[in-house]
Amino acid sequence: MTSRNTDRNPNVQVVNEDSENNVLAEKIRGSLETELSQNKPEDDAFHTINVMQNILDSEDLLKYMEQTDCCTCERCQADVRALSLTKLPSKYVVIRKNDTSPTISFYREKYRMDIISTIMRAAEEVKAHPHHGQERN
Known part of the structure; x- marks a missing residue:
């Protein structure tokens, strides 16, 4: 994962969108959306x-x-x-x-x-x- 602190606010991190964590988060979000849409009878x-x-x-x-x-x-x-x-x-x-x-x-x-x-x-x-x-x- 590539990240860096911004000069303006040390509490803000910019995360590379292609990072492994972001890809994993998107997979989890997609899986949850699918599950929720299937479980709403x-x-x-x-x-x-x-x-x-x-x-x-x-x-x-x-x-x-x-x-x-x-x-x-x-x-x-x-x-x-x-x-x-x-x-x-x-x-x-x-x-x-x-x-x-x-x-x-x-x-x-x-x-x-x-x-x-x-x-x-x-x-x-x-x-x-x-x-x-x-x-x-």
């Missing part, structure tokens, strides 16, 4: 979810639509889903990605009856006023 990141939408997406809308004798075409399914989401309160939470499933399970049990009754009312409303076959702008 995406599942540890935070995200925001609408719990009600997440639960509704996992519900079997067709089952409830069939129970009310509602049409089960693609348009009516979309209408029941949209109407249900409109009538349900939004419930946004910020959680780690790997905690999504337990959080959804907790809220599913808490709001289960509200969600099912909202889906059933939406299916009844869509049954009474279906939009299939109609063009909407």
Whole structure:
């Protein structure tokens, strides 16, 4: 390693950039950066979810639509889903990605009856006023 003291400040050393220590330090830094980037799992990141939408997406809308004798075409399914989401309160939470499933399970049990009754009312409303076959702008 080549180094020299500067004339201005005796505490400052100038190190030759090609020195063995600098090359070794760069290798260590590069290795640490690689290791840190590999050890940061995406599942540890935070995200925001609408719990009600997440639960509704996992519900079997067709089952409830069939129970009310509602049409089960693609348009009516979309209408029941949209109407249900409109009538349900939004419930946004910020959680780690790997905690999504337990959080959804907790809220599913808490709001289960509200969600099912909202889906059933939406299916009844869509049954009474279906939009299939109609063009909407």
